Amino acid sequence: MATDRSQLCGRRVAVFGTGSSGVQVIPVIAQQAKHLFVFQRTATFTVPAQNKPLEPVYEQWWKSNYAEHRKQMLETIIGCLAPDTRNCSAMSVTSDERLQEYEKQWQKGRLNFLGAFNDLVLNQEANDTAAEFLRIKIREIVKDPAVVEKLLPYGFPLGAKRLCLDTDYFDTFNRDNVTLVDLRQESIDEITPTGIRIGDKKYELDDIVFATGFDAFTGALFKIDIRGRAGKTLREKWVGGPSTYLGLMTSDFPNLFIMTGLGNPTVFANAALCIEQNVDWIVNCLVYLRTNHHETIEPNAEAENDWGKYINAVANFTLFSKADSWFNGANIEGKPKVFMACACGVSNYRKKCQDIVVNGYQGFILAEH
Structure with missing residues (x-):
């Protein structure tokens, strides 16, 4: 069993879980493994993390009045300053305006996507518009239509399960060395000394990564x-x-x-x-x-x-x-x-x-x- 990421090079790896941990490790492991099998229990909503150095103008703006900005953060709902989000309902603007706002927040990345409008976690109709935008993005990124359908999240509102942040998560499923196994359609029968068996199909593996979450709060x-x-x-x-x-x-x-x-x-x-x-x-x-x-x-x-x-x-x-x-x-x-x-x-x-x-x-x- 590999004990660190470098030891996964050239190996056959399975990852269980597509929540926050899974969407972060899957793209990295895919770059190193001989083959990666992603065992997905629930398709997830995720937006780009867009991790990068602070832009000098933004950094200067923060430091120009740091104490006041910190004070203002305490008076917000999420504890962050997001001056470029729209304080109105998603249903109060036209469809084109909604799409423009969602695209802007997608390009910026981070959890601010849920703050694109002020009712995305309050109003199901508004939430549906944002959720469908993210499904469209999945369809645009992933090339195989069959894989796309497995990756589309349905059955729960956007944000009701914690929104994930990723770097090249969906694009990873375009790689030849990545296979998505949808556990909504079939369940695991056995973990064997050499891999995993689902019915008559056997997945030969060297390593299994369990990114299956944690016992939160308690x-x-x-x-x-x-x-x-x-x-x-x-x-x-x-x-x-x-x-x-x-x-x-x-x-x-x-x-x-x-x-x-x-x-x-x-x-x-x-x-x-x-x-x-x-x-x-x-x-x-x-x-x-x-x-x-x-x-x-x-x-x-x-x-x-x-x-x-x-x-x-x-x-x-x-x-x-x-x-x-x-x-x-x-x-x-x-x-x-x-x-x-x-x-x-x-x-x-x-x-x-x-x-x-x-x-x-x-x-x-x-x-x-």
């Missing part, structure tokens, strides 16, 4: 034997699904602070900015506890339950809840299906955190011992 926490009151583990408390207050704490686990992801907007926004906000809130909380001689803090059950209801209400207002994804734990067998992120946006989340502090850490139990 996986890392469950790796630690965290215990709260009466020795209850976090896994035991969250047996029916995770619950937090603000994504920062959970009841019956005093002084356990949780950051970035679970119950807050990190996965839908600028992660670095969300980490900053979480750290600032926690540091200020610790200062408050010490100044006022409190030794413990934890949310009460009512506040925690209300936050869970709020997360679900916001998710149901969007299209994010319309697909099985790692947003709701559907990618892990046996994991409770609970929407685990908060799609309220950076500015709204930040204000809620501030208001709770202003109101004397409303919803928290502060105690002296």
